[in-house]
Each structure stands twice: as C-alpha cells, then as structure tokens.
Amino acid sequence: MMNILLVDDHRLLLEGLANLLTAHGIQVIGMAHDGFEALAQARTLKPDVILMDIRMPNCDGLCATRQIMAEMPQTKIVILTTSADDQDLFEAIKSGACGYLLKSMDVDELVECLEQVQQGIPPFSPGLAVKILNEFSRLSSNELSPQNSNRCEEAKQDTQNGLTPRQSEVLFLVAQGLSYKEAGLKLGLSPRTIKYHMAEIMQLLHLENRAQVLTYAGKIGLGGDLQIS
Secondary structure (H helix, E strand, O other): OOEEEEEOOOHHHHHHHHHHHHHOOOEEEEEEOOHHHHHHHHHHHOOOEEEEOOOOOOOOHHHHHHHHHHHOOOOEEEEEEOOOOHHHHHHHHHHOOOEEEEOOOOHHHHHHHHHHHHOOOOOEOOOHHHHHHHHHHHHHHHHOOHHHHHHHHHHHHHHHHHOOHHHHHHHHHHHOOOOHHHHHHHHOOOHHHHHHHHHHHHHHHOOOOHHHHHHHHHHOOOOOOOOOO
C-alpha cells in the first residue's frame, strides 16, 4: 500500500482529499500545512509520495521540495496546485518534483496518476509534459555549440534508425506525457503492450525510467514532428 503525505494550507481540502484517497486504498500517513511542517513530517514518517501544494505561508511548496529532495532524494514529490503558470511548472521540476498536477482533476484521475508514480512514470496534467518537453528542447538549442548540436542531430537520427516505426510512435506519445493506458488507446494497443515497447525502447536507448525518456526526448527535439498513424 502506498504511504502518502499531504501538504496544503487549506485544512478542509486536506481532510476531504485524505478521505477520498483512503477510500481508494491509499494510506495517508500525515498532513502538513506549510513547507516547514512538510519537511519535519517527511523526516519522521518517510512517505513514499508527497502531494505538495505551491502557495503556502511560512515556507512554500517549491522551497520545501528543494529541502526535502536535498535530504531525502529517494522521496517522490508530486505538485498538486491550482497554478498552471509555466514558471511554477519549470521551477517545480528543477526543484526535484517528479510530477505536476492541477487541482481541477477528478479523484479517479489523481489515483491513476499516483499509481503511475509507483511505476516510475512522472505524472502531469494534460498539456504540461509538452511544455516541459519544449522547454528542454529550447534550452538545449540555446546551450549547444555547433559541434554538440551536430551530436544532438546524430543522436536523434540514431534513435529513429534504431527503433521500429511502432516503437517511435510509442516513444513520441510517452514523451508527450501520456500514460500507458492513454498511449494504448491512441495506438489500439493494451497498456501491457505499451509497457513492453517502453522496456524495449529504454533498453535500446540505455535509459532507466520515463523521467529520463522525457529529458532525452526534449534534448533531441522530439516534440511534434512525428505523425501517429
């Protein structure tokens, strides 16, 4: 059973969220109301996952995320917020959060996202993974020298040459932030088959998890140039 710590300064929201997650078989082992409490409880409770709000008094969620990840890098922190601001999104990922979700989602979607975290899949609300992908691509383009830029193109070509057309489709969809279930629906495949393809892709590209897939895809510019049949 997943152990989760909830962090939000709205007490009513916390209590309601705790009840909903408990009803779906997720164990809420603690609740904190600001970043300082989150750090203290993370040290004591050692949660598997922390659901962290951004806007909080005393110590906000981004500062708390940086402190917790510095001390407990194995902890998985998912931002749960009302903010769809690009700067908050990018800063959360830089701070060490493994996912970014909006509070407008329903509880079934949230539970599915938490299950993805257990599988090593970074969860993002629709459209947000693409923003990160584009930002990775932009930063890579700005920072690469002509020599490194050529290496980047070679890496992209190697990826396309080394993967089957189906694997390229799977890589594209997963890099866009789709879950295995969502990618399977688009391709007419089962989530188990998508998982199999991803295992093959990660072995071929020497990647360890989907977080690395997202970073790799951004660096080689795999943003929107692949057509899904």
